[in-house]
Amino acid sequence: MAQVNKQISLESASQYFFDGMSLMVGGFGGVGAPPSLINLILDKNIQDIFLISNDTGFPWIGPGKLITEKRVKKLIASHIGSNPEAGEQMQEGTLDVEFVPQGTLAEKIRAGGMGLGGILVDVGLGTVVEANKEKVQVNHKEYMIETALTADVSIVYAKKADPYGNLIYDKSARNTNPLVATAGQITIAEVEEIVPIGSLNPEEIITPGVYVDYIIQSKGVDWKWVWELKQGTGSQEGQRSK
Amino acid sequence: MGLGIETRHRIARRAALEIKDGMTVNLGIGIPTLVADYIPKELHIMLHTENGILGMGGSPLEGEEDGNLSNAGGYPVTIQPGASYFDSATAFGIIRKGLLDVTILGALEVSERGDIANWIVPGKRVPGMGGAIDLAQKAKKVIILMNHTDKYGNPKIVKDCSLPLTVKEGAHMIITERAVFQCEKGKLVLKEIMNPYTINEVIETTGAAVVVDEKVSVFQ
Numbered sequence: 437m438a439q440v441n442k443q444i445s446l447e448s449a450s451q452y453f454f455d456g457m458s459l460m461v462g463g464f465g466g467v468g469a470p471p472s473l474i475n476l477i478l479d480k481n482i483q484d485i486f487l488i489s490n491d492t493g494f495p496w497i498g499p500g501k502l503i504t505e506k507r508v509k510k511l512i513a514s515h516i517g518s519n520p521e522a523g524e525q526m527q528e529g530t531l532d533v534e535f536v537p538q539g540t541l542a543e544k545i546r547a548g549g550m551g552l553g554g555i556l557v558d559v560g561l562g563t564v565v566e567a568n569k570e571k572v573q574v575n576h577k578e579y580m581i582e583t584a585l586t587a588d589v590s591i592v593y594a595k596k597a598d599p600y601g602n603l604i605y606d607k608s609a610r611n612t613n614p615l616v617a618t619a620g621q622i623t624i625a626e627v628e629e630i631v632p633i634g635s636l637n638p639e640e641i642i643t644p645g646v647y648v649d650y651i652i653q654s655k656g657v658d659w660k661w662v663w664e665l666k667q668g669t670g671s672q673e674g675q676r677s678k
Numbered sequence: 679m680g681l682g683i684e685t686r687h688r689i690a691r692r693a694a695l696e697i698k699d700g701m702t703v704n705l706g707i708g709i710p711t712l713v714a715d716y717i718p719k720e721l722h723i724m725l726h727t728e729n730g731i732l733g734m735g736g737s738p739l740e741g742e743e744d745g746n747l748s749n750a751g752g753y754p755v756t757i758q759p760g761a762s763y764f765d766s767a768t769a770f771g772i773i774r775k776g777l778l779d780v781t782i783l784g785a786l787e788v789s790e791r792g793d794i795a796n797w798i799v800p801g802k803r804v805p806g807m808g809g810a811i812d813l814a815q816k817a818k819k820v821i822i823l824m825n826h827t828d829k830y831g832n833p834k835i836v837k838d839c840s841l842p843l844t845v846k847e848g849a850h851m852i853i854t855e856r857a858v859f860q861c862e863k864g865k866l867v868l869k870e871i872m873n874p875y876t877i878n879e880v881i882e883t884t885g886a887a888v889v890v891d892e893k894v895s896v897f898q
Contacts (some may be wrong), residue, residue, distance in 0.1 A: 491808070537810075565811065663754055
């Protein structure tokens with residue numbers, strides 16, 4: 437059987453990004469977000485992104501950079517509290533934000549990647565989450581219908597990939613990545629290390645390579661974490677990588 | 679939060695008494711994070727985080743932090759023996775299925791029936807609900823830690839919440855710098871007062887009907 441090699445250069449990944457695209461980004465508070473691909477999207481001047489992400493990181497961390505540079509027009513997320521830029525743009529009316537409870541968001545993305553139309557959820561009944569949701573009774577319990585989410589492009593960060601795109605992740609940097617990896621029309625994985633085919637233990641692979649279209653070698657995290665800034669200078673303000 | 683560090687730690691110390699051997703527990707950001715310091719070492723507790731750890735440990739030593747091992751607030755942590763990592767769907771499956779014995783959260787307002795508002799001040803502060811709705815609706819026991827009053831002195835425990843709800847009738851217990859309440863069958867029961875506050879001071883600064891337990895005690 438011929439071997440598949442999905443590795444491409446960072447530069448050639450740029451052909452998959454376009455203005456107005458829907459983009460799903462893995463990560464949680466920026467931990468596990470793909471730094472090199474996010475920088476590429478900034479460098480290629482991609483605009484009007486419809487971003488789907490657990491959160492908006494921090495202004496200088498992860499998908500937060502896309503917000504800070506005003507590349508995002510619409511956002512689906514569970515939380516923007518650690519990124520004041522997102523809050524400001526939302527108040528100004530330049531960023532359209534839809535909040536989804538975190539577990540429901542994860543499951544909507546998973547549904548997209550598993551080929552489901554949606555899921556039945558009761559989290560948020562009796563709150564504003566209920567607004568405009570279709571409801572059904574199943575076994576005498578009420579649920580909301582939450583529709584599945586997919587995106588034009590999904591970008592994720594993993595610890596290791598083989599050339600087929602099988603992925604394993606790193607500790608709590610796994611978070612939303614395995615879900616996001618399944619839900620893209622095109623999925624690009626940025627990885628710390630590319631290892632030979634057959635060297636990953638099949639029992640330990642988290643994302644089967646069939647979900648992954650392209651692999652790029654990461655240049656590594658280029659931002660400072662909040663806790664690093666607090667240790668260093670006693671301040672967490674204004675630190676930007678670019 | 680506007681509370682002194684000693685007061686914050688006293689609230690955390692009281693909350694830790696609710697954590698029993700063998701429990702699976704999720705601690706929110708702020709004072710709830712401090713609770714971990716007061717859980718007796720001999721108890722077997724599994725700490726859960728929304729970002730995909732069960733069996734979280736304490737903070738690492740300076741210089742031993744790992745950017746890819748953090749709590750839901752993004753701060754470095756360690757793990758305990760028996761810990762596991764999983765994706766966000768599983769992290770919330772654990773919550774949604776009701777496998778958390780206790781969650782400890784902050785709040786902006788709590789009503790006398792245990793309604794919780796803790797994720798939005800419309801037009802002012804709109805951070806999003808994150809995992810708060812999942813946690814508040816699904817954990818077996820929901821403990822709220824907060825200031826008794828806001829920065830203007832207005833009660834945060836109220837008859838009806840004015841802010842959009844996180845959950846209806848979700849709180850089981852409220853611990854403030856002044857008192858410990860239990861939400862029992864739609865009633866707010868004063869169980870303990872915090873030294874040096876008096877029962878009357880607590881009632882006067884609470885915006886809801888308070889039932890004083892006949893065995894009300896003082897927490898030092």
